Amino acid sequence: MPRFAANLTMMFTELPFLDRFGAAAAAGFDAVEYLFPYDFPAEILAERLQAHGLTQALFNLPPGDWAAGDRGLAALPDRAAEFRASIATALAYAEATGAGRVHVMSGLADRNDAGAVRAYREALARLSDAAGGQGREVMIEPINPRDMPGYFLDDFDFAADLIAALDLPNLKLQFDIYHRQILHGDVLTGLRQMMPLIGHVQVASVPERHEPGTGELDDIRVLRELDALGYGGFVGCEYRPATGTVAGLGWLRAFG
Numbered sequence: 201m202p203r204f205a206a207n208l209t210m211m212f213t214e215l216p217f218l219d220r221f222g223a224a225a226a227a228g229f230d231a232v233e234y235l236f237p238y239d240f241p242a243e244i245l246a247e248r249l250q251a252h253g254l255t256q257a258l259f260n261l262p263p264g265d266w267a268a269g270d271r272g273l274a275a276l277p278d279r280a281a282e283f284r285a286s287i288a289t290a291l292a293y294a295e296a297t298g299a300g301r302v303h304v305m306s307g308l309a310d311r312n313d314a315g316a317v318r319a320y321r322e323a324l325a326r327l328s329d330a331a332g333g334q335g336r337e338v339m340i341e342p343i344n345p346r347d348m349p350g351y352f353l354d355d356f357d358f359a360a361d362l363i364a365a366l367d368l369p370n371l372k373l374q375f376d377i378y379h380r381q382i383l384h385g386d387v388l389t390g391l392r393q394m395m396p397l398i399g400h401v402q403v404a405s406v407p408e409r410h411e412p413g414t415g416e417l418d419d420i421r422v423l424r425e426l427d428a429l430g431y432g433g434f435v436g437c438e439y440r441p442a443t444g445t446v447a448g449l450g451w452l453r454a455f456g
């Protein structure tokens with residue numbers, strides 16, 4: 201059975217961020233993820249996790265200036281110094297919260313630009329080396345262009361080929377079922393082929409990004425396939441509840 205992690209950026213938004221930890225635990229989750237921890241001191245987050253018996257599954261590296269439109273730095277050659285500094289920031293938070301993996305966003309760039317590809321490869325190698333020294337994994341996640349126009353990493357095969365080519369022991373694929381369905385479809389085949397590369401899974405219905413099982417795909421069937429494939433990692437519930445977070449958790453009953 202996969203371990204489900206509540207995504208506190210999208211779920212429990214009825215509550216202030218720091219109150220979402222307790223709400224997730226009360227709803228039965230034993231793990232959480234969220235986009236960014238950096239608005240809060242790492243010790244405060246660690247205290248929330250500990251108080252509620254929660255595991256920090258994942259969070260993202262600093263993405264640059266999100267409000268100004270940045271969506272990560274890794275594939276941006278002229279932001280390399282900022283990217284290098286962001287590694288130390290993220291890994292300090294990972295250490296404090298015990299997160300076993302971090303997700304690095306590529307940024308907005310052209311995947312056919314050799315300079316961007318070179319910067320991305322170098323960034324992943326540097327980050328993986330630093331994270332590996334702490335026993336942590338690094339995730340890269342293809343994101344669909346409707347949600348994030350211009351995002352560099354917008355193809356699962358490109359991501360899988362890159363992971364294979366770089367051959368770094370702790371660099372893994374973040375397989376977001378929602379993005380996979382929008383980008384390519386063929387979700388079960390993608391999971392079967394890429395399972396050896398997958399370090400984290402996320403789920404939401406397509407197209408509304410609501411609760412699993414409410415969209416065009418049989419998400420419950422897809423999640424069951426993870427079991428059949430022997431996936432032992434987390435599944436992040438990265439969806440926007442259609443009404444209330446707790447009221448919408450009925451789909452989880454399919455997994456006991």
Ligand SMILES: O=C(O)C(=O)[C@H](O)CO
Nearest residue numbers: 235260303341343376438
């Ligand atoms: O958008 C997603 O699916 C993610 O997982 C990223 O972390 C944030 O954009």
Ligand SMILES: [Mg+2]
Nearest residue numbers: 341376402438
């Ligand atoms: Mg995702």
